[in-house]
Amino acid sequence: MKFLIINGPNLNMLGIREPDLYGTLTYDGLVEYVAAEARRLGVEAEFYQSNHEGDLVTAIQQAYGRMDGIVINAGAYTHTSIAILDALKAVSVPAAEVHISDVAKREDFRQVSYLGMACCCKFAGEGKQGYVHAMEKLIEIIRNKNT
Numbered sequence: 001m002k003f004l005i006i007n008g009p010n011l012n013m014l015g016i017r018e019p020d021l022y023g024t025l026t027y028d029g030l031v032e033y034v035a036a037e038a039r040r041l042g043v044e045a046e047f048y049q050s051n052h053e054g055d056l057v058t059a060i061q062q063a064y065g066r067m068d069g070i071v072i073n074a075g076a077y078t079h080t081s082i083a084i085l086d087a088l089k090a091v092s093v094p095a096a097e098v099h100i101s102d103v104a105k106r107e108d109f110r111q112v113s114y115l116g117m118a119c120c121c122k123f124a125g126e127g128k129q130g131y132v133h134a135m136e137k138l139i140e141i142i143r144n145k146n147t
């Protein structure tokens with residue numbers, strides 16, 4: 001099984017940006033941790049980060065026929081991007097939504113998730129663990145679909 005782990009705008013600033021909300025782990029540290037967990041789970045993980053909406057759309061499109069699952073933390077685009085929602089729908093690769101912070105307890109504008117409409121599940125407020133739980137859920141869903 002092969003998963004694409006997508007991180008959107010400002011997630012490259014992890015470790016620097018609002019550490020009380022997002023913690024002190026850097027983006028490279030996150031990748032290292034999630035890659036090790038992917039190996040433990042027996043899946044292949046490819047990582048992609050961009051601050052640009054169109055590049056995130058392209059990365060999702062390129063997952064078509066190549067990836068078994070997508071783990072996506074689209075950052076602020078979560079709350080605004082119909083283009084990312086449409087891309088996820090277009091490829092229909094099973095996708096899981098992740099947020100490091102607990103968006104449910106934050107501002108009203110973070111309560112909307114467009115891309116969530118194309119995701120099987122959502123993990124928020126679990127920090128780096130959310131990415132691992134997302135991979136575990138995708139593995140379960142894909143295995144159930146294939147039996």
Ligand code: DQA
Pocket residue numbers: 009010011073074075076077078098099100101102103110
């Ligand atoms: C975030 C939550 C978003 O609302 C915010 O815009 C981010 C990060 C998170 O991981 O908690 O950039 O996706």
